[in-house]
Amino acid sequence: MEAAPGKWIIDGTLGGGGHSEMFLKAGARVTGIDRDPEALAHAGARLAAYGDRFSTWQGNFRDLLEIPEIREGGKADGLLLDLGVSSRQLDSAERGFSFMRDGPLDMRMGPGSPRTAAQIVNEWDEADLVRILFEFGEEPKSRRIASAIVREREKRPFTTTLELAACIEKAVGGKRGKTHPATRAFQAIRMAVNEELESLAKALDAAHQVLRPGGRLLVITFHSLEDRMVKRFLRHRSSRFVDDPGWPEPRPNPDFQFELLTRKAIQPSASECNLNPRARSAKLRVARLLDTPA
Ligand SMILES: C[S@@+](CC[C@H](N)C(=O)[O-])C[C@H]1O[C@@H](n2cnc3c(N)ncnc32)[C@H](O)[C@@H]1O
Structure with missing residues (x-):
């Protein structure tokens, strides 16, 4: 600089x-x-x-x-x-960025962000969920995850980070690797929330x-x-x-x-x-x- x-x-x-x-x-x-x-x-x-x-x-x-x-x-x-x-943002549970800490599904970096993570997860079409998971998260299991989210939200809307993380973990299945199975999906949703x-x-x-x-x-x-x-x-x-x-x-x-x-x-x-x-x-x-x- x-x-x-x-x-x-x-x-x-x-x-x-x-x-x-x-x-x-x-x-x-x-x-x-x-x-x-x-x-x-x-x-x-x-x-x-x-x-x-x-x-x-x-x-x-x-x-x-x-x-x-x-x-x-x-x-x-x-x-x-x-x-x-x-x-600081990642570590404050109440901001909702972390799949490790329970908090509201928010992920807005500031008041100017146009929507919350809860709105995306509970309201967006399955095809749009697949698109952001694939594009922003480079998530190879984007279809499987989007379909699990849509099935789960029909029973009850998602309200917390840990509910979403558990749903993704179940959808991905298999043994856990070095990174948490919800890492890519959380990143993708955050990028969409904040454009x-x-x-x-x-x-x-x-x-x-x-x-x-x-x-x-x-x-x-x-x-x-x-x-x-x-x-x-x-x-x-x-x-x-x-x-x-x-x-x-x-x-x-x-x-x-x-x-x-x-x-x-x-x-x-x-x-x-x-x-x-x-x-x-x-x-x-x-x-x-x-x-x-x-
Ligand atoms: C990786 S951190 C920056 C850390 C900083 N360089 C330091 O030394 O502590 C990114 C910060 O940029 C802010 N940010 C991200 N995108 C932004 C945007 N489009 N406009 C304004 N601020 C943004 C976030 O809210 C966050 O506080």
Whole structure:
């Protein structure tokens, strides 16, 4: 990120404020965004000692262009998106993200999320359940799980995380592997509840309008669909030319805006994964906005 005094960094996913704190310690000014008011209150209090070098904005990072300083023409030196849920969210039973802790079937990251997990599980058509389980969860047993959910909810609607986890475990059957059988399904439902891929697509699209020339975009993903989206986006936006089999020669790319700084994603070392097992699937990609983007 090259955080330093005089730089302004937007942390699009404030969460517990760990990354923001590193940027602040390096002397930068930081605006922390989160859709979760609880995260803003917690991290805001923790980072209050940095005074007016730290500010917060509650909202979805897909609306980056709505940040007051951006609306007034300000440009940031860096933008970080560290996707997914935070450890705090995952560990609070009452938020309903965890299949290990009993809580209401909620999974909303914040009040702006359009629906709860209970609405999806109890109201969506079986075909839509299959689709999200397969697409967002990459769940090979999506049909079997969706059909079990529909049969179960006809008897009684689902209200808690453990009821849903037990139904999925029964539907999947067999011996338990290293990961809980409901892992993929819970991830898929969470992504649908919070429209996570749509938000990412919009934020990536807005990045070049938010950064000053030379500013850096850093994205950390934890899911192959998200990583693919970031990888394709950066590959396209950092290509000087585009080609098509029907064209006599490559043409200049009108979307050429970034220089890719990570040809391959940066992944955590084995020792980092030992210290923080939740980092194991993280992939970081970094790009720099060109001085004269197309
Ligand atoms: C993985 S955590 C970030 C952890 C943070 N980097 C830290 O150091 O503690 C992701 C955070 O981003 C928030 N978040 C996820 N998607 C968001 C979105 N579309 N808009 C705003 N905040 C979002 C979540 O509510 C969560 O608090």
